[in-house]
Amino acid sequence: MATFSGKVAFITGAAHGQGRAVALALAEQGAEIAALDVARQLDYPGYRLAEADELRTLQAEVEGLGRRALVFAADVRDEAAVAEAVRQTTAELGRVDILFNNAGIAAYGLAHELSEAQWDAVLDINLKGAWLVAKHVIPRLIAQRSGVIINNSSVAGLRGFGRMSHYTASKWGLTGLTKAWAIELAPYGVRVNSIHPTGVNTPMNDGLAALEGTTPEAIAERSAGNLLPVPWVEPADVVEAVLFLASDRARFVTGTQLVIDAGLLTR
Ligand SMILES: NC(=O)c1ccc[n+]([C@@H]2O[C@H](COP(=O)([O-])OP(=O)(O)OC[C@H]3O[C@@H](n4cnc5c(N)ncnc54)[C@H](O)[C@@H]3O)[C@@H](O)[C@H]2O)c1
Numbered sequence: 315m316a317t318f319s320g321k322v323a324f325i326t327g328a329a330h331g332q333g334r335a336v337a338l339a340l341a342e343q344g345a346e347i348a349a350l351d352v353a354r355q356l357d358y359p360g361y362r363l364a365e366a367d368e369l370r371t372l373q374a375e376v377e378g379l380g381r382r383a384l385v386f387a388a389d390v391r392d393e394a395a396v397a398e399a400v401r402q403t404t405a406e407l408g409r410v411d412i413l414f415n416n417a418g419i420a421a422y423g424l425a426h427e428l429s430e431a432q433w434d435a436v437l438d439i440n441l442k443g444a445w446l447v448a449k450h451v452i453p454r455l456i457a458q459r460s461g462v463i464i465n466n467s468s469v470a471g472l473r474g475f476g477r478m479s480h481y482t483a484s485k486w487g488l489t490g491l492t493k494a495w496a497i498e499l500a501p502y503g504v505r506v507n508s509i510h511p512t513g514v515n516t517p518m519n520d521g522l523a524a525l526e527g528t529t530p531e532a533i534a535e536r537s538a539g540n541l542l543p544v545p546w547v548e549p550a551d552v553v554e555a556v557l558f559l560a561s562d563r564a565r566f567v568t569g570t571q572l573v574i575d576a577g578l579l580t581r
Contacts, residue, residue, distance in 0.1 A: 319343075359419045448491075456502045459504075465488045467488040515547070546576075
């Protein structure tokens, strides 16, 4: 039997990048998928987010693997839409076992030059959005007395990054949420962990470079962070970390931070 047979995964920011890779990998290993994505362009950060057709493509691919797939075009900041997506997921797929809080945006800007709207966009999507989704999923996990939450933070959730103070604050916030929720949910057998990738080869990586008027390679060279001689890691590397944390192989792993950083945090 596949590792995740009979399990239901709720994934945010699922239409492309890391979320999409995780959705397909979980489906390949037996999980039914609920995929939520804003699936439209926002004024900020200004690089390309997912489109509605990418959400539909994901749905078709998951169904092609023989799994059920629900897709929701919704913003993680919209509590009513999030609540309805979780309600529909449990109504149609029966349960939620795995929450991958992955939706996020990144942007550059010095602290004293950021507008309040830019600050709010990053904090509201990356941090408050993760809380809003968890708020509606957690009661199901408590009722089931099982489940796993994985928050996609960043290496920026474990060290400082200049010109990204709003992003860095949001990602440290996710690290804190992970620890607080691990404490709250342990009595119910629910585990909560965060992952912390270095740069990942996704549309975000390309989009940030475009905003800087340069290439992803030039950004990687400028930051010179990874110890291993790679400019970034691949979504497949993130998938491995998520599959481990979501599985019973990690049954006593909770409240922890799993880095996929090519050694960056060792510097
Ligand atoms: N790419 C990197 O270098 C990197 C490194 C470390 C951590 N991360 C984090 O990993 C997560 C996934 O990033 P990615 O690299 O796949 O980025 P991406 O931009 O390629 O994908 C992010 C997805 O989130 C969706 N999204 C954005 N705002 C949303 C909102 N308000 N509501 C719902 N969905 C929304 C986008 O449409 C997109 O499909 C993010 O939280 C990011 O901060 C990325």
